[in-house]
Amino acid sequence: MSEFLAIGRAALQSQPFSTLIGASLAHFAPGEAVIEVPISEQVKQQNGFVHGGVVSYCADNVITFAGGSVLGTGVVTSEFKINYLRPAIGDKLVARASVLHAGKTQAVCRCEVYAVTGGEEKLCAAAQGTIARIGTDTPK
Amino acid sequence: MSEFLAIGRAALQSQPFSTLIGASLAHFAPGEAVIEVPISEQVKQQNGFVHGGVVSYCADNVITFAGGSVLGTGVVTSEFKINYLRPAIGDKLVARASVLHAGKTQAVCRCEVYAVTGGEEKLCAAAQGTIARIGTDTPK
Amino acid sequence: MSEFLAIGRAALQSQPFSTLIGASLAHFAPGEAVIEVPISEQVKQQNGFVHGGVVSYCADNVITFAGGSVLGTGVVTSEFKINYLRPAIGDKLVARASVLHAGKTQAVCRCEVYAVTGGEEKLCAAAQGTIARIGTDTPK
Amino acid sequence: MSEFLAIGRAALQSQPFSTLIGASLAHFAPGEAVIEVPISEQVKQQNGFVHGGVVSYCADNVITFAGGSVLGTGVVTSEFKINYLRPAIGDKLVARASVLHAGKTQAVCRCEVYAVTGGEEKLCAAAQGTIARIGTDTPK
Numbered sequence: 001m002s003e004f005l006a007i008g009r010a011a012l013q014s015q016p017f018s019t020l021i022g023a024s025l026a027h028f029a030p031g032e033a034v035i036e037v038p039i040s041e042q043v044k045q046q047n048g049f050v051h052g053g054v055v056s057y058c059a060d061n062v063i064t065f066a067g068g069s070v071l072g073t074g075v076v077t078s079e080f081k082i083n084y085l086r087p088a089i090g091d092k093l094v095a096r097a098s099v100l101h102a103g104k105t106q107a108v109c110r111c112e113v114y115a116v117t118g119g120e121e122k123l124c125a126a127a128q129g130t131i132a133r134i135g136t137d138t139p140k
Numbered sequence: 141m142s143e144f145l146a147i148g149r150a151a152l153q154s155q156p157f158s159t160l161i162g163a164s165l166a167h168f169a170p171g172e173a174v175i176e177v178p179i180s181e182q183v184k185q186q187n188g189f190v191h192g193g194v195v196s197y198c199a200d201n202v203i204t205f206a207g208g209s210v211l212g213t214g215v216v217t218s219e220f221k222i223n224y225l226r227p228a229i230g231d232k233l234v235a236r237a238s239v240l241h242a243g244k245t246q247a248v249c250r251c252e253v254y255a256v257t258g259g260e261e262k263l264c265a266a267a268q269g270t271i272a273r274i275g276t277d278t279p280k
Numbered sequence: 281m282s283e284f285l286a287i288g289r290a291a292l293q294s295q296p297f298s299t300l301i302g303a304s305l306a307h308f309a310p311g312e313a314v315i316e317v318p319i320s321e322q323v324k325q326q327n328g329f330v331h332g333g334v335v336s337y338c339a340d341n342v343i344t345f346a347g348g349s350v351l352g353t354g355v356v357t358s359e360f361k362i363n364y365l366r367p368a369i370g371d372k373l374v375a376r377a378s379v380l381h382a383g384k385t386q387a388v389c390r391c392e393v394y395a396v397t398g399g400e401e402k403l404c405a406a407a408q409g410t411i412a413r414i415g416t417d418t419p420k
Numbered sequence: 421m422s423e424f425l426a427i428g429r430a431a432l433q434s435q436p437f438s439t440l441i442g443a444s445l446a447h448f449a450p451g452e453a454v455i456e457v458p459i460s461e462q463v464k465q466q467n468g469f470v471h472g473g474v475v476s477y478c479a480d481n482v483i484t485f486a487g488g489s490v491l492g493t494g495v496v497t498s499e500f501k502i503n504y505l506r507p508a509i510g511d512k513l514v515a516r517a518s519v520l521h522a523g524k525t526q527a528v529c530r531c532e533v534y535a536v537t538g539g540e541e542k543l544c545a546a547a548q549g550t551i552a553r554i555g556t557d558t559p560k
Contacts (some may be wrong), residue, residue: 015184015185016185017183034214037171037473042160045155047152051197052217053193054197057191064192077192078223078224078410081361081501083218083219083521100503108503108505108546110546110548118169130359222356223409225381241363241403241406250408263380266380268408269363270498271364291466294465296462296463296464297462297464298465300462321436322436322437325436326431326435331436333480334477336473336477338473340472356504359503416541
């Protein structure tokens with residue numbers, strides 16, 4: 001395991017909510033991140049699909065990691081937009097993000113979230129948003 | 141408690157993920173919904189703030205309820221956009237949504253998410269998105 | 281006319297594209313801006329409605345002005361999201377924006393775009409986005 | 421020229437606003453569209469860059485065409501989100517869109533907008549949004 005990935009995994013494991021739902025960092029490299037979440041009963045909504053809020057968590061978090069991979073530690077998602085494309089059903093969610101453009105204090109990233117059943121992936125959601133270094137703006 | 145609110149609460153309680161994090165429906169009326177989530181350790185990220193993914197869950201879910209209040213049951217959020225405005229710290233999150241425009245099969249809603257400490261509310265996030273009846277579109 | 285409004289109008293008139301389509305600043309005060317665009321043939325699409333691109337121009341520009349009203353001159357819209365709610369038909373577009381939250385270098389704003397026929401206004405679009413001071417980030 | 425492209429070009433030319441700013445359809449095939457806009461003085465803002473509203477027009481329109489390429493004629497953009505990445509300076513804007521997912525009545529598309537100077541392209545903006553068939557929803 002690369003040192004880069006080890007640092008990323010330590011960061012993810014320090015998030016109580018991410019450990020609550022069993023998220024793991026499958027890949028982490030400059031400009032890229034992949035987060036996986038097992039599909040258990042507890043992440044579902046009333047129809048048996050993964051709750052949209054969990055899908056949006058994946059999107060939010062994987063773009064934060066992708067942005068952080070180029071901006072450094074101490075970043076947050078400042079905004080994002082997500083389109084849900086299909087109900088998320090299967091064994092696990094896989095969210096893959098990449099950096100579209102990076103400046104010194106902000107990066108714009110995209111991600112796609114897939115639901116995986118056996119070896120088959122189906123695209124469930126797509127997102128785009130901005131990652132910013134903490135402390136680059138403060139309330140007036 | 142109104143019958144409307146009772147129906148909404150039953151819907152929220154049927155979502156395993158919503159019960160996992162202790163979400164409750166504080167208000168539900170035609171065109172309006174309010175969801176609350178207690179801020180416990182398990183919903184936080186590494187800096188002690190509520191995880192952005194939980195804030196986005198609140199936004200996603202409260203606009204689904206607001207949209208469902210005018211479109212009827214069997215709705216999902218098809219897309220939304222969220223801006224994070226401040227770190228969410230305090231006792232609970234309160235997410236308030238209202239319907240901007242409703243058609244027969246879709247509604248566009250907005251919401252604001254507040255972090256409440258004692259009696260004081262601070263605006264932490266704002267979102268806007270589309271709610272659609274399930275089954276109004278299907279993959280080709 | 282207030283000095284504030286005079287400064288805003290000079291800024292709008294210095295934008296060749298805004299003058300091309302006849303945009304005017306109807307109101308400008310700290311945290312608020314209103315831009316109007318007359319509905320002429322040239323701003324329409326093939327069905328006789330105002331082109332969505334012109335509606336999105338109104339949204340983009342009015343939130344830039346609202347953001348600039350609290351951040352100072354030298355600002356740009358860094359991102360926004362728009363939902364189209366109804367076809368825009370009538371005499372003029374009126375776009376009203378306000379600031380939801382402002383820091384030192386960024387502000388998050390919302391706006392609504394109305395189509396006005398005679399004295400009657402119909403809500404046509406709603407947007408939300410981020411305004412940033414120019415030069416607060418630069419490509420690496 | 422393919423019949424597909426000819427139909428697309430006729431559609432674009434029937435939009436008075438698109439002809440006002442000289443937009444042309446450079447490519448049109450199932451799931452894909454490319455729109456170009458020459459950078460003349462009239463599409464600029466006060467700093468000499470292309471006005472953000474014109475960039476957002478490109479994004480809005482090119483995803484409408486991409487969506488229409490799979491949904492058929494009679495479509496509109498129902499919502500989109502755009503991130504501005506760099507000031508748009510150069511000879512022309514080139515906006516390229518593709519379909520991420522299509523159902524019977526809606527398609528979700530992405531696009532990138534480039535500013536071209538000589539032969540060099542720079543990514544200026546990225547967008548994601550929903551295209552819908554007209555008449556699939558109507559106000560209550």
